[in-house]
Amino acid sequence: MIDGEHDDWLVEADGLVKRFGDFTAVDGIDVRVRRGEAFGFLGPNGAGKSSTMRMIACVSPRTAGELRVLGDDPDVRGPHIRARIGVVPQEDNLDVELTVRQNLQVYGRLFGLPRAHVRAKAAELLEFARLTERADDQVEPLSGGMKRRLTIARALVNDPELLLL
Template sequence: MGGNGALVSAKDLTKRFGEFEAVKGIDLDVRPGEAFGFLGPNGAGKSSTMRMVACVSPRTRGELTVLGMDPDRQGPHIRARLGVVPQQDNLDAELTVRQNLHVYGRYFGLTKAHVRAKAAELLDFAQLTERADDEVEPLSGGMKRRLTIARSLINDPELLLLDEPTTGLDPQARHLLWDRLFRLKQAGVTLIITTHYMDEAEQLCDRLVVMDGGKIVAEGSPGELIARYSTREVLELRFAPDDQAAVEPQVADLAERVEALPDRLLLYTADGEAALAAAHTRGVRPVSSLVRRSTLEDVFLRLTGRTLVD
């Protein structure tokens, strides 16, 4: 543990590749038992940070402790107590589902009997028991992702690192994966998740940092961040491409702020329906309109002037 009881603690953590600074002096603490998120677009520095925490990429500068240890000096000891789910599945396609777990368990020096019992438990957890003796190659993307997560748990890690865990999965597979991760958190496993999906961050993370350009631009719970940087509601107005610019001045005073995206105007307000009614009385006729709650996407747009997936 760090001096403050954190499982992961960083001060001025920096990663440079030649002239390029991927992570620009960030501070963070991850507490035991929480799901902690890094939210940001591709290239924000999330994966570079994760690789330093996973003790596979040395830091350029700054302080970092993981499980109370220094990755530079105690990397193997830390890695023995971590679970890592990389962005790309790196399963052995030639082996069966069960064999993938058995072989990986032996890397940790676990006995055959222990690995056999643990693998059976994890296959059940990942809902793959019926596919245990099938080869990996024909599995669906969601099944491969669940197997990669199951494999990362073979050593009963205290800390599980998940880099973009649901990229490329369909909605049903994502929700099933979220359920499995929620169960792990309930069982006391600390999760660190990188994602560029704001709904994933809202679903899974107790606390998160918003990263952009290698820096942390905000930190808090999803609810705190939305309350701090956005309004309760958002009115989305869509117009024909040539009409939007002319309409913006007409609605500017109907909201606390207005964001103009290429295909719509976003009006940030406490009462979206009232803003829509007021726009209608002024003769504003959008192609379509939508009143919704603010999300982390709105927080990111407020902080950076860009959407999460550009």
């Protein structure tokens, strides 16, 4: 049972279940992830890894069990939680019609961050991802590795408390 006693828990799940009709994708898992930890789900295709991550990311509701992300219930405070996490999807989903810099800036504005902050953060992340020289290039012709680095940088634009990879 989740007791709210640990402020350092980023993710707390007890008996977490996800069903799609008669199919059970996640069958009663328990997991705790503390601030500062790196944690991963391993398993074969169809084991429920992606379904679990989607519940933690507050984009897919749980069927049963208890879940807290950053101390909050995703069913009640999903938008609040989503504003505090960064998600790097399995497949890159960049806007290929925008430049590298614009991808970061537009994403930052979606979080309601002030323009000046977004410009500064974009410059910082371009340096971090080693994409400064490509900042004004379109995304489409970038190499796969560059696109991946941009996707990771974009997930960091809101200074997330929790990063899901």
